[in-house]
Amino acid sequence: MIRLQNISKVFNHGEINEVKALQNIDLLIERGSYLVVVGSNGSGKTTLLNLISGAERPTSGRIFINGTDVSSEPEYRRSKWVTRVFQNPFTGTASDLTILDNFRLAALRTKSKKLIIGVNAAFKKKVKDCIAELGMGLEDKINLPMGSLSGGQRQALTLLMSVMDDSGILLLDEPTAALDPRSARLILDLSDRLIKQYGLTAMCITHNLKDAQEFGNRLIQFQGGKIIKDLDQEKKSKLTVLELVNWFE
Amino acid sequence: MEFYLQALQLSLCLGPLCMGIFISMKIFNIPDITTDGSFTLGASVTAVLLSRHLSLPLVLVSCMGMGAAAGALTGFIHTRLKIDALLAGILVMTALYSVNLVILGRSNLPLIGTASLFGILTFFSNELYNDLLVAFLLILALFLIISYMLRTDFGIAMRATGNSESMTRSLGINNNRMKIIGLAIANSLTALSGFLVAQFQGFADINMGIGIVIVGLGSVLIAQALKTWWKTKSIGGQLALVLAGSLLFQLVLALTLSLGVDPNFLKLVTALFVLFIVAIPNISTSLKRK
Numbered sequence: 001m002i003r004l005q006n007i008s009k010v011f012n013h014g015e016i017n018e019v020k021a022l023q024n025i026d027l028l029i030e031r032g033s034y035l036v037v038v039g040s041n042g043s044g045k046t047t048l049l050n051l052i053s054g055a056e057r058p059t060s061g062r063i064f065i066n067g068t069d070v071s072s073e074p075e076y077r078r079s080k081w082v083t084r085v086f087q088n089p090f091t092g093t094a095s096d097l098t099i100l101d102n103f104r105l106a107a108l109r110t111k112s113k114k115l116i117i118g119v120n121a122a123f124k125k126k127v128k129d130c131i132a133e134l135g136m137g138l139e140d141k142i143n144l145p146m147g148s149l150s151g152g153q154r155q156a157l158t159l160l161m162s163v164m165d166d167s168g169i170l171l172l173d174e175p176t177a178a179l180d181p182r183s184a185r186l187i188l189d190l191s192d193r194l195i196k197q198y199g200l201t202a203m204c205i206t207h208n209l210k211d212a213q214e215f216g217n218r219l220i221q222f223q224g225g226k227i228i229k230d231l232d233q234e235k236k237s238k239l240t241v242l243e244l245v246n247w248f249e
Numbered sequence: 250m251e252f253y254l255q256a257l258q259l260s261l262c263l264g265p266l267c268m269g270i271f272i273s274m275k276i277f278n279i280p281d282i283t284t285d286g287s288f289t290l291g292a293s294v295t296a297v298l299l300s301r302h303l304s305l306p307l308v309l310v311s312c313m314g315m316g317a318a319a320g321a322l323t324g325f326i327h328t329r330l331k332i333d334a335l336l337a338g339i340l341v342m343t344a345l346y347s348v349n350l351v352i353l354g355r356s357n358l359p360l361i362g363t364a365s366l367f368g369i370l371t372f373f374s375n376e377l378y379n380d381l382l383v384a385f386l387l388i389l390a391l392f393l394i395i396s397y398m399l400r401t402d403f404g405i406a407m408r409a410t411g412n413s414e415s416m417t418r419s420l421g422i423n424n425n426r427m428k429i430i431g432l433a434i435a436n437s438l439t440a441l442s443g444f445l446v447a448q449f450q451g452f453a454d455i456n457m458g459i460g461i462v463i464v465g466l467g468s469v470l471i472a473q474a475l476k477t478w479w480k481t482k483s484i485g486g487q488l489a490l491v492l493a494g495s496l497l498f499q500l501v502l503a504l505t506l507s508l509g510v511d512p513n514f515l516k517l518v519t520a521l522f523v524l525f526i527v528a529i530p531n532i533s534t535s536l537k538r539k
Binding site for chain 1: 398402404405406408409413416417418419420422423424482
């Protein structure tokens, strides 16, 4: 569960290029909900996601995750609760490390990284089985560097990595923006499956209105740093893509 | 022959430094100039403590500890005070010059009749062979320890930090802390080289560290060039190549001297050699394009 209390974020405060990215946002995201966020560029969607992950600090207001006030916790500490999939597939993985080493780190997200060899036969098998479920044939490539894979493959693995350790909250920042339509479809189906399978609380930013209509159980629209529309599951299920397009007219 | 064996011995003594540069340069992408200062720091601490007849293990520990402190200071300036890594290294190196001068008490301190690490084990009656074997065993042990460390969970986290900071942050790694630890390890290894070289050459000198970072960088770059022939992806293999790079580097310098080149030109030859190594890949690709 995520609760945002009267959150504002101002960039370049007091200067000519001052930007009020978010203005007095109150938002409660229930456990297990899959929130889809739409809005034009610069409307505050990504800022909101960065505030939840800890990449940015709010100018005012408080953020609670599962009842704990995390407003002043840095990003690396919030990773106990929050996992992220970035817009750029290269951001969420380490290119020079093998797929196996990337997964090892992901499996230790909430734990300390000790001076022991953790990549053993049992761990290799676990990763192989996990990757095999993707059906992309990557399970035989776990010793290759992550950098040798395509953007779509890396994004799929990033998603899998997010459930390697105890997960609660999954933040998706336009995860398919850099992908071809087929890979994009695969990533969205996979996230949908993982969110249901692991009972995650998820938040997905997208510019694809067809995806926004199809996925998730709650939809909000941002404009000028404010939430101007908020549809629950029932209302969202009645929404058509055409109506959604009209939101942006 | 003896000339080349001494070059081999020197390359073994500089092995820890080269592994340290591998950590700072290849793992964290930080060109760490602190090296020049922490090398002399290691040698100065060694010379002063050995001439006071302190036990070798104690000298070794204090020397590596001081090196680690110097590296951690550079890391602190870089990460917490947000100063460019190159400048942070230059600042600490400059400050260390005075520190080293205070420790040494004068610009040069000879080691006569003091204990030496190379004398702790006797395999051969020939001193040179014996020194070589002791140095080799030490470097082998160090190589095994570091390549093990880099394969542990902590080591993977360290390597990932230099590769993708946004990824490591989102996986619960404190990047700043990791960089400080990495630079501390790298500089404690550099100080260890100072410890070995001081005993190998029998003195510590305030200027012995000038340009030593180039020796480390050169070895790491040679290792990269060697990868064209021996394609290794394992971290242990890469570390072994760095040690091979260190050996090749010293052999080239020894060869230059034996050809009768004026020793005054040694630093010039060193710089040109490193330039040559760095330029090879770029020259060969531009030739291929034609």
